[in-house]
Amino acid sequence: MTNNVSADVDEPTPEKPSKRQRQAGHIADAASVGIKVLLVKIIALGVLDALALTAIFILLAQREWLVIGVVVVATGLINWIYLGKRKLPAKYLTPGVIFLLIFQVFVLGYTAYIGFTNYGTGHNGTKEQAVSALMSSALERVEDSPTYAVTVLEQGDTLNLLVTEPNGEVMVGNAETPLHPVDNAQMDGGKAVGLDGYTALTFQEILAQSDAITALSVPASEDPNDGALRTPDGTSGYLYVSNLEYDEAAGTMTDTATGTVYTDNGSGAFTADDGQQLLPGWQVVVGADNFVRALTDESIRGPLVYVTIWTFVFAIVSVATTFFLGLFLAIVFNDMRMRGRKFYRVLMILPYAFPSFLSALVWAGMMNESFGFINQVLLGGAAVPWLTDPTLAKVSILIVNLWLGFPYMFLVCTGALQSIPEELQEAATVDGAKPWAVFRLIKLPLLLVSLAPLLIASFAFNFNNFNLIYMLTNGGPRDSSAPIPVGHTDILISMVYKVAFTGQTRDYGLASAFTILIFIVVAIISIISFRKTKALEDLN
Amino acid sequence: MMVKKKGLLAAGAVAVVATLALAGCASGGSDAPAGDKPSASSAGTLTVWVDAERVDALKGAAASYTEKTGVEVKLVSKDNNTIKDDFIQQVPTGKGPDITMGAHDWAGELSTNGVVAPLELGDSAANYLPIAIDAATYEGSVYLLPYAVENIAVLRNADLIPEPAANFDDMIAKGKAAGLEQPFVVEQGAEGNPYHLYPFQTGFGAPVFGTNDKGYDATDLQIGSAGGEQFATWLGAQGKNGTGVFNTDIDGEIAKQAFLDGKAAFWLTGPWNVGAAIDGGINVAIDTVPSPTGEVASPFAGVKGFYLSAESKNKVAANDFLVNYIGTEEVQLELFKAGNVLPALKAAAETASADPIIAGFAAVGAQAVPMPAIPAMGAVWQYWGIAEADVINGADPVATWQKLAADVQAAINK
Numbered sequence: 001m002t003n004n005v006s007a008d009v010d011e012p013t014p015e016k017p018s019k020r021q022r023q024a025g026h027i028a029d030a031a032s033v034g035i036k037v038l039l040v041k042i043i044a045l046g047v048l049d050a051l052a053l054t055a056i057f058i059l060l061a062q063r064e065w066l067v068i069g070v071v072v073v074a075t076g077l078i079n080w081i082y083l084g085k086r087k088l089p090a091k092y093l094t095p096g097v098i099f100l101l102i103f104q105v106f107v108l109g110y111t112a113y114i115g116f117t118n119y120g121t122g123h124n125g126t127k128e129q130a131v132s133a134l135m136s137s138a139l140e141r142v143e144d145s146p147t148y149a150v151t152v153l154e155q156g157d158t159l160n161l162l163v164t165e166p167n168g169e170v171m172v173g174n175a176e177t178p179l180h181p182v183d184n185a186q187m188d189g190g191k192a193v194g195l196d197g198y199t200a201l202t203f204q205e206i207l208a209q210s211d212a213i214t215a216l217s218v219p220a221s222e223d224p225n226d227g228a229l230r231t232p233d234g235t236s237g238y239l240y241v242s243n244l245e246y247d248e249a250a251g252t253m254t255d256t257a258t259g260t261v262y263t264d265n266g267s268g269a270f271t272a273d274d275g276q277q278l279l280p281g282w283q284v285v286v287g288a289d290n291f292v293r294a295l296t297d298e299s300i301r302g303p304l305v306y307v308t309i310w311t312f313v314f315a316i317v318s319v320a321t322t323f324f325l326g327l328f329l330a331i332v333f334n335d336m337r338m339r340g341r342k343f344y345r346v347l348m349i350l351p352y353a354f355p356s357f358l359s360a361l362v363w364a365g366m367m368n369e370s371f372g373f374i375n376q377v378l379l380g381g382a383a384v385p386w387l388t389d390p391t392l393a394k395v396s397i398l399i400v401n402l403w404l405g406f407p408y409m410f411l412v413c414t415g416a417l418q419s420i421p422e423e424l425q426e427a428a429t430v431d432g433a434k435p436w437a438v439f440r441l442i443k444l445p446l447l448l449v450s451l452a453p454l455l456i457a458s459f460a461f462n463f464n465n466f467n468l469i470y471m472l473t474n475g476g477p478r479d480s481s482a483p484i485p486v487g488h489t490d491i492l493i494s495m496v497y498k499v500a501f502t503g504q505t506r507d508y509g510l511a512s513a514f515t516i517l518i519f520i521v522v523a524i525i526s527i528i529s530f531r532k533t534k535a536l537e538d539l540n
Numbered sequence: 541m542m543v544k545k546k547g548l549l550a551a552g553a554v555a556v557v558a559t560l561a562l563a564g565c566a567s568g569g570s571d572a573p574a575g576d577k578p579s580a581s582s583a584g585t586l587t588v589w590v591d592a593e594r595v596d597a598l599k600g601a602a603a604s605y606t607e608k609t610g611v612e613v614k615l616v617s618k619d620n621n622t623i624k625d626d627f628i629q630q631v632p633t634g635k636g637p638d639i640t641m642g643a644h645d646w647a648g649e650l651s652t653n654g655v656v657a658p659l660e661l662g663d664s665a666a667n668y669l670p671i672a673i674d675a676a677t678y679e680g681s682v683y684l685l686p687y688a689v690e691n692i693a694v695l696r697n698a699d700l701i702p703e704p705a706a707n708f709d710d711m712i713a714k715g716k717a718a719g720l721e722q723p724f725v726v727e728q729g730a731e732g733n734p735y736h737l738y739p740f741q742t743g744f745g746a747p748v749f750g751t752n753d754k755g756y757d758a759t760d761l762q763i764g765s766a767g768g769e770q771f772a773t774w775l776g777a778q779g780k781n782g783t784g785v786f787n788t789d790i791d792g793e794i795a796k797q798a799f800l801d802g803k804a805a806f807w808l809t810g811p812w813n814v815g816a817a818i819d820g821g822i823n824v825a826i827d828t829v830p831s832p833t834g835e836v837a838s839p840f841a842g843v844k845g846f847y848l849s850a851e852s853k854n855k856v857a858a859n860d861f862l863v864n865y866i867g868t869e870e871v872q873l874e875l876f877k878a879g880n881v882l883p884a885l886k887a888a889a890e891t892a893s894a895d896p897i898i899a900g901f902a903a904v905g906a907q908a909v910p911m912p913a914i915p916a917m918g919a920v921w922q923y924w925g926i927a928e929a930d931v932i933n934g935a936d937p938v939a940t941w942q943k944l945a946a947d948v949q950a951a952i953n954k
Contacts, residue, residue, distance in 0.1 A: 121915075124653040125632030133654030133850050140680055147662045203609060207584055207857050214855045232660045233859040280654030299954075370789035388730055388788075476730050478926045480940075483947065485922040504649045504918030 041082055049075060074098070115512035118268045118286045121505045122279040130269075130282040131246055134253065138244035142227045149191045150229075150237035152206055152213055153198035159209070161218045161229060162200075163237060164192045172198075178219040179229065206234040244278075253278055290513035299483040300499065303490075310394070311491040315462040318401045319455055325402060326409025327447070331439070333410075334417050345414075352407035360471035363400045388477050390488035397489055401468055405458075416450050417443070445536065452533040459529075460522050469494045492518050584854050585612045586861055588846075589627065589640040591620040597878035601871040611857045624649070631655035631851050638852040639862065644686070644843040647678035647913040656683050657850045659859065664867055672884035675843035675910035680754045684845040685862040686884035687875050691841045692736060692810045693904035695817055698825040700805040708740070708832040712785060715805050725795040726808040728788045728932070732925030735911075736808055737775070737786075739829040739837035742909070744771035748920055749912055758916035758952065763924075764945025772937035774832055779932035786932045806830075811881055811901055826900025828907060841908035843884060919951035 052075040059068045078098075081090045117123075151162040153172070160174040162185065170192040173179035185192040194200045206213055217228040220239055227241040245254045251264040262270035262278050269281025294300065329348060333341050351359065366373040367386035375384055386396045420443060428438045469475060475487030475494050485502065486495050496518070500511030590598055595617045602613035616637065618626065624646050630636035632655065642650075650656040658681035665673055668686055676684035694711075696704065700718050705711035715723015726736050734741075741747075746767035750760030762768075778785040790798075799807040800820040807817070808829065817824045831837040846866060852858050865871060872888035882902050883889045893899040911917075927944035931937045 121649065122652045124628060124655065129632055129851065130654050133651075133657075136657050136850065137651060137679065137681060139658065141660070207609075207611065207854065210584075210854050210856045232855065233863065234856050235860075236660075236662055238660055238662065279652045368789055370787065371794055474731075478731060478929075480926055480930055480943075483950065485926075502922070504915050 045079055045082060048078065111512045111515055114508055115290055115516050116285050116287060117283050117509050118281075118289070119283050119509050119512075120500075120507035122277075123268050123281045123283050125280070125282055127264075127282040130280045133280050134244055134270075134278060135242065135246060138242050139230070139240040140243060142239040142241055145227070145239040148229065148237040148239075150231045150235060151191070151193050152201045152231070152234050153195060154201055154205075155198045159212060159216050160198060161216065161231065161237060162192050162195055162198070163218075163229060164190070173218040173229070175216060175218060178221050201234075203234065286509070290509045291517070293510060294513045294517060303479070303482045303484060303486045303495065307486065307490055307492055307495050310489070311463060314394075314397065314401075314465075314491055315459050317398055318405060318462045318465075319458050321398065321402045322405035322409045322458070323413075323451075323455060325406040326411075327413045329406070329410050330413035330417055334414060348410050349407050351403055352411070356404050357467045357471045359404055360400060360468050363396075363403075364472050367396055387473050390477055390479075393473055393477060393489045397468065397472060400472055401462070401465070404468070405462075408458075412451060412454055413447065416447050419450070420446050449533075449536050452536055453530070456526055456529045456533070460526060463491070463522055464493045464518065465491070466493045466497065470497075584857060585614055586639060586854055586857055587614045587616060587637040589616050589618045589623055589637045591623065591641050592617045593620075594641065594875060594878045597874040598871075600874060601865050601868075605861055605865050609857065609860070611854070611861070613861065627847075627849075628653050628655055631849050634851055636849055636851065638849050638854055638858045639846050640849070642684070642845065642847050644675040644684050644845065645911045645913045645917070646847070647676075647683045648915040648917070650847060651678055651683060652915050655850050657848045657852070657855065658683055659685055659848055659862065661685070661863060661867075664863060667867070667886055668884050669886055669889060671841050671905065671908060671910060672843050672845075674755070675841060675913070676845060677755055678913050684843065684847055685866055686843045686845040687866060687872055688844040688879060688881040689841055689884050689889075689905055689908075690811060690844065690881045691901065691905045691908040692739070692808060692829075692839045693901050694827040694829055695799065695807040695809060695814065695822075696825045696827050697799065697802065697805040698823040700802065704825070704827040705806070705830045707834075708743075708830045711806055711830045712783070718805060720803065720805055722785075722798060722804050724785055724806040724808070725790055725798045725804040726786070727790065727792040727795045728786060728929070729791045729925075730788055730929060732788065732927070732929035732932070734921070734924040734928055735840060737928055739808075739839040740775070740832050741768070741771045743829075743831040743833045743835050743837040744768070744774065745835060746771055747909070748917070749914070756912040756914050756917075758914045761945065761949055761952065763920065763948060764942060768945070769938050769941050772931050772941035775928060776931045776934070776937035779934060781934045788929045788932055811897075814897055815880070824897065826897055826904065828904050836907050838907045838909045839904065840911040841905055842911055844881070845884065916952045920948050922951070923947045 052071055055071050056068055059071070078094060081087055081094055146166045148166070149164040153160040153162050158174050160172055161179075162182075163171045163173070163179060165171065168190065170182055170185045170187075171179040172182050172185075172195060182195060184196060186194040201209070213234055214230070214232060217230050217240075219228045220226040225241065227239040229237045230240055231237040243255060243257055245256055246252075247254070253262040253270045254260070255262070260272050260276075262272050262276075265271050266284065267277075267281075268284040268286070269277040269279060271277050295304075332338065333345055333348075338344075364387065367375075369375065369383055369385050369388055372386070374386065375382055385392055387393050424442055424446075425438055428442055433441070469489060469491055473487065473489045475490035475498065477489075478485065478487045485498055490498065492514070496511055496514040500507050500514070588598070588602070595615050598615055602615055606612055618640075623640060624642060627636055627640050627642070628650065632653075636655070647656070661668075661673075661682055665682070669689060672686035672689050673682070675689075676682050676686050700720070701714050703714070705714055712723055727733050728736070744767040746763060746765050748761070748763050749756040749758065750762050751757060752760075775786065776782065780787070795804070795807060795809070796813060796816060798804040799817060800822065802822075806827075807813070814824060829837040829839060846862055848855065848858050848862065867885065869885055869887045869891070872883040872885040873891060876883045876888060876892050880898070882898055882905060883892050889902065893902050923944050927940050930940050
């Protein structure tokens with residue numbers, strides 16, 4: 001450094017060539033660093049391009065054209081940005097923007113999309129899949145019909161079944177021609193294995209045409225009521241009749257036994273006139289139905305009100321109690337007169353260091369009414385229903401959350417307190433202010449300037465604190481008067497989880513609609529709170 | 541300045557690469573279990589999802605099948621808790637497996653979602669235990685190739701109580717005579733546990749659903765019958781305000797500990813807990829469930845097996861592999877060794893019953909009824925346990941039971 005400074009000093013020196021040499025050296029240095037950067041850049045981009053290429057090949061095999069497009073455009077853009085000379089801001093922003101797009105924007109957008117569909121149990125795939133699933137489950141084996149030994153024969157492009165009946169009679173047929181007897185079949189141990197003019201398929205060839213062979217249905221006779229012969233494995237065949245008939249042009253399914261016609265009326269399933277649906281159905285966009293249902297469904301509306309109230313109480317009280325306990329302890333341990341502060345501080349942080357869901361489980365065990373540590377050891381066998389009484393369960397949740405949450409507040413308060421200059425307190429004391437007044441009028445407002453955003457974040461976190469509720473009480477005790485499985489300590493997110501994901505009927509559409517509603521609530525509260533926080537900042 | 545910029549650039553580049561790698565993994569990852577597109581040259585691949593404990597047991601069958609047919613069998617180890625949801629979500633995208641391991645009571649949900657195809661066992665159906673075939677049948681079609689039948693039974697500490705109990709009251713009396721405060725334990729919990737209480741309910745002649753020729757009939761809800769109310773009354777008398785035999789504070793862990801400590805001599809549980817009891821040095825005997833009435837107390841039977849994906853591109857091989865390979869005594873015994881649960885194939889079940897514990901569970905299983913696989917059962921589960929827990933904790937039994945029946949009916953009609 002000193003050399004550089006002296007070199008810059010504009011004073012004649014006898015070592016002119018050496019100055020030029022130094023300048024040349026600097027340029028060379030700069031150039032060599034540039035080469036290193038360039039190398040890293042090229043290698044990194046090379047790795048990236050190679051990965052992108054692999055991804056494209058994999059996607060190509062699956063014909064995911066849209067994703068391929070995205071990968072190509074993204075990779076091209078990244079190469080253009082980092083190989084170019086200017087565009088410095090873009091070089092810094094790109095990684096963040098990519099993460100943002102993948103992990104935030106895409107997830108949000110997809111959730112919103114699902115919120116407008118009927119995705120859930122019974123509406124899980126596409127219409128074609130639903131039709132094929134319905135048709136295959138509608139097949140019923142003809143009662144008391146035997147197992148037929150079957151050989152798959154090919155004639156041109158047509159697949160035929162060569163059937164040996166249990167009584168030894170040999171028949172052949174294909175999708176158009178019903179089974180008819182033949183007498184010149186080649187036999188092998190009582191089973192017909194070949195026929196002149198046809199090629200018998202080997203097992204490998206059968207596997208290669210798996211779909212066509214399992215779909216092959218050979219009518220047993222001209223009368224459809226006799227059923228059709230199908231083979232699931234290419235070696236044995238069974239007679240089936242189908243209970244459903246699909247008319248693709250009309251978009252209807254007809255139950256052949258009862259004659260009921262099920263129509264595709266746009267609701268995502270074949271529906272009869274009386275509203276009965278054939279499941280599986282398929283996914284369709286249903287507009288705002290899920291949102292309307294979330295807010296008006298009778299079975300949800302009742303519990304929704306008190307669950308919402310409790311969610312707010314839980315989030316606000318949790319933030320308030322943890323903040324004030326954390327602040328109190330921070331002030332206490334910030335006092336120089338306190339001995340063993342470091343030891344206590346470590347002790348304080350411990351709850352913060354354990355994974356919260358684990359702690360919640362441990363607390364759930366300790367609060368068990370008959371066998372828990374608290375009742376058995378601390379309270380000498382008192383049967384306090386910590387988690388099974390509706391009110392006490394709420395108190396327990398707040399206590400546990402206080403235990404889990406105060407160390408965080410303690411940490412941030414300690415930090416914030418130490419950033420307040422001592423002079424302020426001294427000046428106030430000299431002016432005759434009492435400690436409480438100093439705290440209330442000077443320290444707290446200054447603290448809130450830096451802590452208010454954290455309190456808002458903490459509110460948002462507790463508003464959706466699924467872990468704690470799920471692990472500690474699982475929403476219980478159950479409200480047995482409610483028509484849906486909701487408990488007295490359920491918050492919105494855990495109620496959504498129960499409504500949408502427990503039991504055998506999932507409703508991802510409804511769950512997504514709820515998620516968006518919760519998101520809107522939290523967003524509005526955060527915006528209002530941040531506005532208020534700005535007022536605090538004006539204090540400075 | 542230069543150094544800082546270089547560092548940042550490098551970090552940026554690493555981040556970008558990581559992102560793309562993640563994106564690549566995401567697509568590559570979901571692609572990995574797919575591999576089900578039969579290429580023209582080879583006979584193709586079967587992807588089978590197996591729960592982690594049984595992967596090794598299937599390796600032999602997979603290898604021998606590959607050897608015989610040239611079809612590669614790819615076993616993918618999955619977490620048992622997520623296998624069903626993953627299957628339902630992945631099959632419609634065409635990326636799911638060809639075959640998945642599962643429990644029989646998933647059949648309704650899987651079929652409603654259109655992700656499973658029916659199987660045809662043909663004449664081999666007669667080779668399986670009748671209860672396995674009953675359980676594997678949903679709406680008249682067989683959806684599951686069964687490999688194991690699982691049910692609960694009473695584990696008895698034979699050192700404390702040498703003789704099996706004749707009935708429920710006898711069991712409690714025997715335990716009290718041996719000086720035990722809580723002779724009998726069964727897993728409950730704050731939300732009850734109807735699976736473990738079901739044998740007593742059947743003792744009062746109150747099944748959940750009636751049956752027709754296709755299996756359980758969702759339109760015939762039987763739970764609220766007179767027998768159900770009698771059961772509720774009896775349950776209330778054995779609860780908090782009665783004898784205290786049933787206690788919702790006793791969960792699985794507490795019940796296990798009580799039995800291992802010798803504080804309880806009878807434990808109503810499944811084969812999955814036998815290992816722990818034997819390891820704990822308990823002389824375990826397996827008894828049928830002591831009935832509170834004179835009738836047989838039938839537990840639920842759960843049947844485990846393999847489902848065929850509706851979107852499998854290789855259905856012929858999948859059918860062949862399931863019916864002709866998994867359905868052999870050899871493979872069923874391999875699977876039995878991995879899980880110690882009674883095999884579903886008759887011949888294998890007989891071999892496995894040489895073990896007195898397995899024979900004990902098999903004897904109880906002979907009285908068992910398949911757990912309903914109909915989706916309407918979901919509506920029952922969500923109210924059933926909580927109603928039982930309420931009754932145990934002192935709620936009016938008959939009124940609670942009537943509300944249960946009404947809630948379930950309303951949920952089914954919805």
